[in-house]
Amino acid sequence: MRSDDHPTPGLKRRKRAGGAVALYWVARADIVATGFKPETVRLHYADTPADLPLVSAACQRFQAEMLAWSAGQKQDYTAFDxxxxxxxxxxxxxxxxxxxxxxxxxxxxxxxxxxxxxxxxxxxxxxxxxxxxxxxxxxxxxxxxxxxxxxxxxxxxxxxxxxxxxxxxxxxxxxxxxxxxxxxxxxxxxxxxxxxRRRSRLESHHVEAFIPKAIEAGRLSLALGTAIQFETGMRQKDVIGEWLPVPAGEGAEGFVLRGRRGKGWRRWANGLTWGDLGRDFVVSKETTKTGALVSHDLKLFPSIMALIETVPVAERIGPLIRDETAGRPYAEFAYARDWRVIARAAGIPDAVWNTDARAGAITEAEDAGADLDTIRGSVGHAQASTTARYSRGAIGKSKAIAAKRQAYRAGENKP
Structure with missing residues (x-):
């Protein structure tokens, strides 16, 4: 990881337990020999183009302090002032x-x-x-x-x-x-x-308008991803995956993206694959945020199964959601960007985001009469209070209470 625009004086890489590579700034040996400390400083950044400016700034700062100390200022980075x-x-x-x-x-x-x-x-x-x-x-x-x-x-x-x-x-x-x-x-x-707090949510009529527009545009990936997000309540990241840094020294296996200017690699991870669906179309997956295990039987959702059936069996290999234009999983931010194009064509307001599918799923479930703790378990929240924050404008409980009050006034269920 080097760049003329972002110099990194003193940068070193060291392998840690398990094969991971850590970044360090290392002081010049001749200056260390005269008493300068610290000899090394751990840099908590990734070895990627995205973090290069941060790594560069840290290295230049430490290098300047070392040279100032050597010139007589005797600055000690570890001292707290x-x-x-x-x-x-x-x-x-x-x-x-x-x-x-x-x-x-x-x-x-x-x-x-x-x-x-x-x-x-x-x-x-x-x-x-x-x-x-x-x-x-x-x-x-x-x-x-x-x-x-x-x-x-x-x-x-x-x-x-x-x-x-x-x-x-x-x-x-x-x-x-x-x-x-x-x-x-x-x-x-x-x-x-x-x-x-956000009050917008993706609703069923949005999804019903979105899917045909996505199919019409040749973006089955967006239609399928949106259907899975809305019907199961899974987070966007758990459906489409994410791109994580490939540690230095590791090969570029799997789906990888080269960073800008050909520097660094990122590997796709944590998204759904066709293998996750299995033969019975039951998905069991650990969520990226909490590590909770969630399971969903996709056979219970006709909209999802109808989209899956359009994919030939021979092509059901690898990541489930792929960018049709690139032939690989969506690059960072590309999924949301392309989704918005289809959403506008479907008449979905710009205030409603793709990530609002989770709130839409939770709100609809509560309106349908499901209790918050049951919903909490299905979406992988650790606490029901978190689930409640995702319920945006649900009136299921209000309806139930209104019905009981009317029954009470009619003389039913009175003590």
């Missing part, structure tokens, strides 16, 4: 930090938030911070990107949430314990307006 920047850097490289356990996609998005925090107010001392600072930062973060645009409340909330995460780490790692405790207490007692 009480600023947000030093807390941020320890948070990113410490093996005991929660960052070490983040999944690839989580790490990529969350470290972007960390970088925003460090860039915006990294030089501020923890001891000098207070409620007014947090309020000001929140207001600045949620401001529209352009005058007259929508407020970016979600962005502001993510920044405040990450600040809490970093401070909790600082407390656990015994870095400025008193200040971390003080600031966490302030944040815990402060409310920041959060983004409104």
């Amino acid at each position: 009480g600023t947000i920047a030093s807390l941020s850097r320890r948070f990113q490289i410490d093996e005991e930090s929660p960052v070490a356990g983040w999944k690839y996609n989580t790490r990529r998005s969350q470290l972007h938030v960390v970088g925003t925090i460090e860039k915006a107010f990294g030089q501020r001392s923890l001891a000098a911070l207070g409620l007014k600072d947090f309020r000001r930062w929140y207001e600045a973060a949620k401001a529209p990107k352009k005058p007259g645009g929508a407020e970016r409340i979600d962005r502001a909330c993510k920044i405040m949430k990450m600040l809490r995460e970093m401070l909790r780490y600082g407390l656990a790692a015994e870095l400025a314990t008193e200040q971390c405790t003080r600031l966490l207490t302030i944040l815990g007692a402060t409310e920041f307006a959060g983004p409104r």
Whole structure:
């Protein structure tokens, strides 16, 4: 992983237990010999083009600090100086930090938030911070990107949430314990307006309009993927899969994509395959988010089986959902992009997303009279409260209550 636009001085790769490859920044041996520390810094990034800018920035920063130390400034990266920047850097490289356990996609998005925090107010001392600072930062973060645009409340909330995460780490790692405790207490007692929950859901009439339009456009993959998502309530990722970094040193077996400029590889994983359907068309799959095992008998869904029957038996091999234009699983974001084209042709509002199929499935199930705990088990949620958040505008319980009240007024079921 190299690029003239993103130099990576001091970058080294090391194999870890199990054959995985980790990235490290390594100090020059001659400077280490004079007493510079640390000799190495673990970089919690993937060896991919997408993470190259982050890797480059980290390597250049550590390299500059090493050279400054060598020139007489004697900066020690491991020393905590009480600023947000030093807390941020320890948070990113410490093996005991929660960052070490983040999944690839989580790490990529969350470290972007960390970088925003460090860039915006990294030089501020923890001891000098207070409620007014947090309020000001929140207001600045949620401001529209352009005058007259929508407020970016979600962005502001993510920044405040990450600040809490970093401070909790600082407390656990015994870095400025008193200040971390003080600031966490302030944040815990402060409310920041959060983004409104999504209220949109994909409904059965949307799906019925979408499928023929997708077939007409030659996109059986979109029709089948949407039908499975809506009928089973499975997450988009669990149906179409995702692209994960191929560790350095491993072969490019399976379905792989080369990164930009020919750098790095990603391998398709976690999506449904024809083999998952088996002979009886019963799918049993561990979900990518919680690891819960969910099972669905596809024979119970005529819309799914009708689409499956259009695929010749000889072609039922490999990934279930393939991009017809590329001959492989959909690249990142391509599924949602192509889905929107068909959705507009089918008259589905832009406010309704493909990922709203899960909410549509859960809402319809509750309207049909299924209790939340049963629905929870079918979609793989750990808690019924999570399932309830996906139920958007269900009136099944309201109908049942209304019927009981009317019966009560008519003299039925009275004590």
